[in-house]
Amino acid sequence: xxxxxxxxxxxxxGAARLIFASWCVCVTICIGGCGTGSSKGADAGSGDAPAxxxxxxxxxxxxxxxxxxxxSSASKPPADxxxxxxxPATFHRTRIAHGAGFWxxxxxxxxxxxxxxxxxxxxxxLDAEGKALVSHxxxxxxxxxxxxxxxxxxxxxxxxxxxxxxxxxxxxxxxGEAPAPPxxxxxxxxxxxxxxxxxxxxxxxxxxxxxxxxxARVEILGFDGDGQxxxxxxxxxDAVAPGEAQSFDVxxxxxxxxPARFELNLRPPADxxxxxxxxxxx
Numbered sequence: 001x002x003x004x005x006x007x008x009x010x011x012x013x014g015a016a017r018l019i020f021a022s023w024c025v026c027v028t029i030c031i032g033g034c035g036t037g038s039s040k041g042a043d044a045g046s047g048d049a050p051a052x053x054x055x056x057x058x059x060x061x062x063x064x065x066x067x068x069x070x071x072s073s074a075s076k077p078p079a080d081x082x083x084x085x086x087x088p089a090t091f092h093r094t095r096i097a098h099g100a101g102f103w104x105x106x107x108x109x110x111x112x113x114x115x116x117x118x119x120x121x122x123x124x125x126l127d128a129e130g131k132a133l134v135s136h137x138x139x140x141x142x143x144x145x146x147x148x149x150x151x152x153x154x155x156x157x158x159x160x161x162x163x164x165x166x167x168x169x170x171x172x173x174x175x176g177e178a179p180a181p182p183x184x185x186x187x188x189x190x191x192x193x194x195x196x197x198x199x200x201x202x203x204x205x206x207x208x209x210x211x212x213x214x215x216a217r218v219e220i221l222g223f224d225g226d227g228q229x230x231x232x233x234x235x236x237x238d239a240v241a242p243g244e245a246q247s248f249d250v251x252x253x254x255x256x257x258x259p260a261r262f263e264l265n266l267r268p269p270a271d272x273x274x275x276x277x278x279x280x281x282x
Contacts, residue, residue: 080118082172087111089121089169092229101157105229108152108169110144115178116171117274119144121152125162133160141270143178144171151221151232179271183209184216184240186266191253199253205266207240214239215269220250222259230255234267 092105104123110116119140124132138154152169188203201220207213216237222230233253240246 080172082175084120084170084172085112085116087116087119087169087171089167091165091167095231097155097157099157101155101159104154104156104165104167105232106152106154106167106169107149107229108140108144109149110146110171112171112173113146115146115174116144117174119150119152119169119171121154121167121169123154123156124166124168125156125159126164126166128163130164132166133162139275141272141275142268143174143274145178151219151229153232174274179268181268182213182216183207184213184266186218186264187245188264191259191262194251196252197254198251199255199259199262200249200251201253201262201264202247202249203264204245204247205237205240206245207242210242212239212241213269216240217267217269218248219263219265219267220253221263221265222253222255223261223263224257225260230257230259 088109088111090107090109092107095103095105097103106121106123108119108121110119120137121139122135122137124135127133134156136154136156138152140150140152144150185206185208186203187206188201191199191201194200199222203218205216205218214237217234218237219232219234221232224230231253233250235248235250237246237248
């Protein structure tokens, strides 16, 4: 077991450590038992008020990002000769952003039989007649495997008055072999309540290969009992030397309600050749 990073008021988890060693399979931690829920898309213009943004800290030099992962953009990436393939996108909720605007939390699903690169989620704000007033996009910085789902967030800065929103997603078929995942293993304690509120996760990432790995990321997702995203946080690791482990301590993960379950995902370093617009690590 890796030594805990120095940090005041660290909540020590008494449960056995969970191990995650795949880039594609999520480890799920249930709070009070797991239920089987489905994602129920809602209209951000006609539902509850947006939830407050999450807040988190991590005991390493990397900066934690709350929910969004990376700023999204209304601009489009350079032209790509490969055709864009539509894939399902499901709206989950909105969250207030720092400053004027809000984040849209959604899930995309690769229902194709081929891996996809440049996966993009587009969010459009609509008027009463269903006409798009403005659109913004966000994307993944990795490949989305067949039948894989991924959480994505898109920033809507300075939104105009609108009646509803619509989400859509697409990706482009990967040509050739998918890159091999780095030989990293994620090990962590189940999230626990922090002393001053919110949630805390302590863990470490082990490099079981023969070369240093730089830029790998850890994604933390919180879900409600219906499978809706409550928040998405992530941070980028410092370089992990071969045979060594890097510890992390993420605190003050906050949501507008108690999560029914968490998912922690180890993500590969971002690859610009695979990335969609304003790509996030998810």
